[in-house]
Every structure is written in structure tokens, then in C-alpha cells.
Amino acid sequence: MSSLSTPAVTGSKASAAPLPRRTDFPHFLAIPTRWMDNDVYGHVNNVVYYSYFDTVINEYLIREGGLDILDGAAVGYCVESQCRYLAPLAFPEIIDAGLRVAHLGNSSVRYEIALFPQSENTPAATGWFVHVFVAREDDRPTPMPAGIRACLERLMVSGT
Amino acid sequence: MSSLSTPAVTGSKASAAPLPRRTDFPHFLAIPTRWMDNDVYGHVNNVVYYSYFDTVINEYLIREGGLDILDGAAVGYCVESQCRYLAPLAFPEIIDAGLRVAHLGNSSVRYEIALFPQSENTPAATGWFVHVFVAREDDRPTPMPAGIRACLERLMVSGT
Amino acid sequence: MSSLSTPAVTGSKASAAPLPRRTDFPHFLAIPTRWMDNDVYGHVNNVVYYSYFDTVINEYLIREGGLDILDGAAVGYCVESQCRYLAPLAFPEIIDAGLRVAHLGNSSVRYEIALFPQSENTPAATGWFVHVFVAREDDRPTPMPAGIRACLERLMVSGT
Amino acid sequence: MSSLSTPAVTGSKASAAPLPRRTDFPHFLAIPTRWMDNDVYGHVNNVVYYSYFDTVINEYLIREGGLDILDGAAVGYCVESQCRYLAPLAFPEIIDAGLRVAHLGNSSVRYEIALFPQSENTPAATGWFVHVFVAREDDRPTPMPAGIRACLERLMVSGT
Numbered sequence: 001m002s003s004l005s006t007p008a009v010t011g012s013k014a015s016a017a018p019l020p021r022r023t024d025f026p027h028f029l030a031i032p033t034r035w036m037d038n039d040v041y042g043h044v045n046n047v048v049y050y051s052y053f054d055t056v057i058n059e060y061l062i063r064e065g066g067l068d069i070l071d072g073a074a075v076g077y078c079v080e081s082q083c084r085y086l087a088p089l090a091f092p093e094i095i096d097a098g099l100r101v102a103h104l105g106n107s108s109v110r111y112e113i114a115l116f117p118q119s120e121n122t123p124a125a126t127g128w129f130v131h132v133f134v135a136r137e138d139d140r141p142t143p144m145p146a147g148i149r150a151c152l153e154r155l156m157v158s159g160t
Numbered sequence: 161m162s163s164l165s166t167p168a169v170t171g172s173k174a175s176a177a178p179l180p181r182r183t184d185f186p187h188f189l190a191i192p193t194r195w196m197d198n199d200v201y202g203h204v205n206n207v208v209y210y211s212y213f214d215t216v217i218n219e220y221l222i223r224e225g226g227l228d229i230l231d232g233a234a235v236g237y238c239v240e241s242q243c244r245y246l247a248p249l250a251f252p253e254i255i256d257a258g259l260r261v262a263h264l265g266n267s268s269v270r271y272e273i274a275l276f277p278q279s280e281n282t283p284a285a286t287g288w289f290v291h292v293f294v295a296r297e298d299d300r301p302t303p304m305p306a307g308i309r310a311c312l313e314r315l316m317v318s319g320t
Numbered sequence: 321m322s323s324l325s326t327p328a329v330t331g332s333k334a335s336a337a338p339l340p341r342r343t344d345f346p347h348f349l350a351i352p353t354r355w356m357d358n359d360v361y362g363h364v365n366n367v368v369y370y371s372y373f374d375t376v377i378n379e380y381l382i383r384e385g386g387l388d389i390l391d392g393a394a395v396g397y398c399v400e401s402q403c404r405y406l407a408p409l410a411f412p413e414i415i416d417a418g419l420r421v422a423h424l425g426n427s428s429v430r431y432e433i434a435l436f437p438q439s440e441n442t443p444a445a446t447g448w449f450v451h452v453f454v455a456r457e458d459d460r461p462t463p464m465p466a467g468i469r470a471c472l473e474r475l476m477v478s479g480t
Numbered sequence: 481m482s483s484l485s486t487p488a489v490t491g492s493k494a495s496a497a498p499l500p501r502r503t504d505f506p507h508f509l510a511i512p513t514r515w516m517d518n519d520v521y522g523h524v525n526n527v528v529y530y531s532y533f534d535t536v537i538n539e540y541l542i543r544e545g546g547l548d549i550l551d552g553a554a555v556g557y558c559v560e561s562q563c564r565y566l567a568p569l570a571f572p573e574i575i576d577a578g579l580r581v582a583h584l585g586n587s588s589v590r591y592e593i594a595l596f597p598q599s600e601n602t603p604a605a606t607g608w609f610v611h612v613f614v615a616r617e618d619d620r621p622t623p624m625p626a627g628i629r630a631c632l633e634r635l636m637v638s639g640t
Contacts, residue, residue, distance in 0.1 A: 046238035078206035366558035398526035
């Protein structure tokens with residue numbers, strides 16, 4: 001399905017950029033597919049890719065940054081996400097989700113994610129995801145907590 | 161949460177464009193939220209927005225374009241999608257999903273979608289979604305069937 | 321697929337009981353299917369039926385009983401659910417979910433649900449769902465709020 | 481939340497039976513939770529438990545029994561499922577799903593599943609799931625393929 005990723009097909013300039021490799025990502029999470037991830041065409045449904053994005057990001061924030069999703073004063077809201085689908089995935093595959101930080105602001109962070117089939121070095125999908133941290137109390141942007149900032153700095157890749 | 165949609169926050173030039181209105185969309189589907197759409201923060205999870213995109217598109221292709229998802233010779237694969245989140249949605253709201261066609265190629269189509277809370281004229285989210293039609297047999301791009309093309313032409317908006 | 325519902329197949333005595341009809345249910349909610357509800361076999365996945373159960377119940381509790389899912393002192397936890405699958409459902413069908421109350425305790429309620437394809441009087445699935453209301457503060461069973469009890473009493477069917 | 485599992489609360493005689501332990505299950509699959517599994521109450525939503533059931537079963541059938549979900553002549557349809565919820569689960573926990581076969585018929589199989597939090601010997605949930613194998617061609621019950629039967633026999637537990 002690599003022919004699907006040509007710029008002519010996706011109509012996106014971004015697609016002309018070279019694809020990232022495993023070594024471009026400082027953090028990985030193995031995400032097993034589930035039976036119901038597959039849709040009627042026998043592949044993981046396009047929607048589900050974003051749940052892999054969501055999961056690799058929040059698992060990292062909780063384990064490494066101390067994000068408290070029930071009671072923390074700051075909450076991460078997604079304000080934008082995007083995905084390019086390069087090759088199909090299917091249950092019962094296990095996906096290696098790679099994560100890096102492309103931009104770290106005061107209250108916002110832009111992640112880049114790539115999904116690799118196990119034992120492959122070319123991603124089946126790439127995408128981005130932007131979190132804005134807001135105060136749980138009033139939904140207004142707030143500087144991200146120190147523990148979260150520290151763990152995100154470790155995911156910044158020079159040159160991005 | 162309108163402050164979340166400022167360009168400074170999303171870091172995206174696209175966000176400076178004026179938001180579309182209901183009259184900018186020739187087709188709508190009412191999509192009721194479900195209990196499990198809400199995540200731990202009490203809003204519809206970012207992933208679920210894409211299932212609304214998926215649903216308004218495929219419902220239209222099946223009802224108006226004769227798409228046969230089980231046996232049709234051509235299958236629509238998603239090669240790219242994107243969403244900007246402008247305001248929260250929550251169960252038990254009903255969402256009006258607006259759909260238009262921004263670009264219609266030989267085998268591909270680029271949809272634009274906006275999600276409106278009922279009785280509001282400002283979208284809670286906007287996004288795009290690119291379908292490439294491939295032959296079910298060999299997964300290679302194929303011209304889209306005539307019935308599908310005809311129904312998509314009716315969703316093209318002059319000036320987009 | 322009606323042959324699938326014979327007692328021999330399901331191995332359950334319950335399946336010998338006559339199937340409920342639309343008139344057996346005092347409340348209905350129309351639930352449109354979504355594209356990703358379908359699984360690889362082209363039907364709504366068995367898991368998704370429970371999200372229809374969840375949705376008809378909670379939509380009713382919020383709209384009719386004043387359930388406040390974000391701040392209410394009492395929270396409804398599911399302690400048991402069951403579903404018998406009698407006939408396939410598929411996107412883009414709209415499902416009529418019927419709801420009644422079979423048993424109303426001090427802090428618990430047992431719902432019975434049936435899913436009807438539109439314009440059919442025989443359910444495609446039947447099931448039950450038990451809620452126990454607990455205090456949000458300490459997760460201990462608590463009498464259900466008066467507004468919720470009142471709306472559930474209206475769903476009790478004589479003879480059940 | 482153990483108090484929720486008393487017979488008085490669930491209204492089910494089955495709940496008086498002793499809970500199964502890890503040693504009661506011949507097969508396990510580790511299933512990591514996902515961010516969107518959590519619902520507004522901060523726990524894995526009741527619906528999602530069934531996707532864990534679905535996944536441990538089908539992953540086993542594919543890997544050990546040669547189930548071909550795209551082209552196989554026989555297809556497993558779920559005709560009944562049930563779950564008792566004994567304790568909450570929450571992202572980012574990893575769940576150990578235990579699987580055994582309680583009854584193996586000619587074309588049907590009744591599985592029993594228990595979900596264990598890692599490093600616990602008491603399940604957070606138990607349930608059953610009944611598959612009937614049908615011919616893909618005409619949806620009529622058919623004897624299950626030999627490879628599938630063989631792998632299921634290995635999951636039968638004496639005394640069940």
C-alpha cells in the first residue's frame with residue numbers, strides 16, 4: 001500500500017518529507033491490537049490509530065511526569081491531531097508506538113508519533129497531536145506542571 | 161474553551177482561517193453521542209471525533225452513492241485525516257456533522273467536516289479526511305465508481 | 321440467523337422464554353450505528369451492543385432523573401450485564417433500544433433492554449444490566465437519589 | 481468495591497459461587513488498557529471489558545487454532561456473553577485475561593474468562609462468552625474446524 005502515500009494521492013506537501021525511522025524516537029510503547037480494532041475491510045480502522053496516539057502519550061505523562069488524571073490541577077486537552085496512513089495494520093498485530101516532542105511551549109506541547117509494526121523500521125502511520133494544559137478548575141491555559149515539563153524535555157529531538 | 165483555538169495555542173497557520181458555518185455545508189447527519197464517548201475529563205474523547213467523521217462520510221456513500229462495503233469492487237481507504245478541536249462536546253449531546261468535498265480526483269477525494277452542537281452555528285471541531293479508492297482485489301488505486309463520483313460532485317462547494 | 325437462538329445452541333435455559341416485543345418496553349431511544357461498529361464479519365461487533373445498553377440507560381437517567389455525571393453525589397456502577405444475540409445488526413442501520421426496569425431495590429436497579437431493528441417487532445438482541453448506586457466520595461452503596469428512583473419507577477412493568 | 485459483589489447486590493445466584501483464581505485458567509493474555517477505556521468516573525467502562533473477552537478469545541483462536549478471519553470457511557459468531565464486575569480497573573493498568581473452556585459442543589463453545597489486575601490473584605471481573613461457528617457462505621451452524629477444536633480441547637478444565 002506504499003503507493004497510497006505519494007503526494008499526489010494525499011494532496012499534502014507534508015507527505016513529501018522522508019519517513020521517520022525507529023531511531024528518530026526516544027520513547028516507545030508496545031500496543032497490542034484488539035479484535036474490534038479491525039473494521040469491515042479487515043484492517044485496523046482509521047479512528048483507532050488515534051487511540052494508539054492517545055495511549056502512548058498519556059501512559060508516558062502518567063508514568064514519567066506524574067500526571068494525575070483524576071485530581072491533578074492541570075489537565076491536558078487535545079486541540080489538534082493528524083494522521084497519515086501509510087500501510088495497513090491488523091489484529092492480532094502488536095504495534096510499537098514511537099513518541100517524540102517537536103515543540104514545547106509554556107502550556108502546550110506538540111508531539112509526533114509513528115506506529116511501527118513489530119520488526120519493521122518503516123512506520124505504518126505517522127501523525128501529530130497537540131496538548132494544551134488547562135486548569136481543571138476553569139478550563140483556562142496554565143503552565144504545565146514541572147514534572148510534566150521535565151519528562152517532555154527528555155523527548156525533544158534536536159533538529160526537529 | 162474558545163481561547164484554545166487561537167493560533168498561538170495550536171501552532172498552526174490553518175487556525176487563522178475563519179471558521180466555517182452551517183451554510184457552508186451541503187450535507188448533514190445528526191450523530192447522537194454515546195455514554196462511552198466521554199472520557200475521564202467529562203468530554204467526548206478526541207479519538208471519537210474521527211468516528212463521527214467516518215460515519216457521516218460512509219453513511220452518505222452508502223445511501224447516496226451505492227457503496228457496497230461487503231462486496232463492492234472498490235473500497236475507500238483513509239490515507240490522511242486531521243481534526244482541530246475548538247470547544248468540548250459531551251454525552252448526551254446530539255452532534256450535527258456537516259460534510260463537503262474540497263477536492264475530487266480520479267481515485268481520491270478530500271472531504272471537509274465540521275461538527276456543530278445542535279442549535280449552534282459555530283463548529284466545535286473542524287477537520288479533513290482523504291479517501292483513496294482501491295480495488296478490493298489487489299489494494300491498488302482505482303477510479304471511483306460512477307455512482308460514488310456523482311454523489312460526491314453534489315457535495316462540492318464553489319470556491320473551495 | 322434465527323436458528324442461532326435455539327436453546328441447544330446457546331446452552332441457556334433463559335433462551336426458551338418467549339422474546340419480548342416492542343409493546344413490552346415503556347421507553348425507547350433511537351441509536352444510529354456508526355461505521356466502526358461493524359467488525360470484520362460485516363456486522364455490529366458483540367461488544368458494541370453493550371454501548372447501546374449503556375447509552376439508552378444513562379441518557380434516560382440524565383434527561384428524566386437528573387443524574388449529574390460530573391458532580392452528583394451518587395454514581396451508578398454497573399455490577400453485571402448480559403446480552404443474547406439473536407440476529408445481526410449492521411451499519412448504517414438505526415437501532416431502537418427498548419428499556420424497562422425488572423427490579424428496583426434501595427440502591428440497585430436491574431434493567432432489561434431489547435434492541436429492535438427499525439420497523440421490526442422482534443428484537444435482534446436482549447439483555448440485562450444491573451446498576452448499583454454508590455457515593456462518589458467513598459464508593460459505598462447508597463440509596464439512589466429521589467429523582468432517579470421516580471423516573472425508574474415509571475419504567476417498571478407489571479408482571480416482571 | 482468488593483461489597484458490590486455480594487449476592488444481594490447483584491441479585492444473581494451465580495455470584496454466590498467462589499471466585500476463580502489464576503490457577504483455574506490454562507491460558508492468559510496480557511491486555512494493556514488504553515486511555516479511552518476509562519469513562520467519566522475514572523474507571524474502565526463496563527463495555528470495554530467485553531473487548532478484552534473478545535480479544536483473548538480471538539487471539540488464541542488465530543494463533544493456536546488457525547482461525548482465518550478474512551477467508552476461513554467457518555466464522556465464530558457470539559450468541560451470548562455476560563460479565564460480573566467485581567472491582568474497578570483503570571488506565572494505565574495491564575490486565576491479565578484468563579481463558580478456559582467450560583463446554584465444547586459440535587459447533588459451539590462456551591468460554592469462561594476472568595480479568596486479573598497484574599500481581600493480584602482475585603479477578604476484577606468474570607464472565608462467559610458463547611461462540612457458534614457458522615459457514616461464512618450461508619450463516620448456518622457448522623462443525624468447528626479441526627484445528628480450532630484441538631486448541632479448544634486444551635483449554636478444557638476438568639470439573640467444569
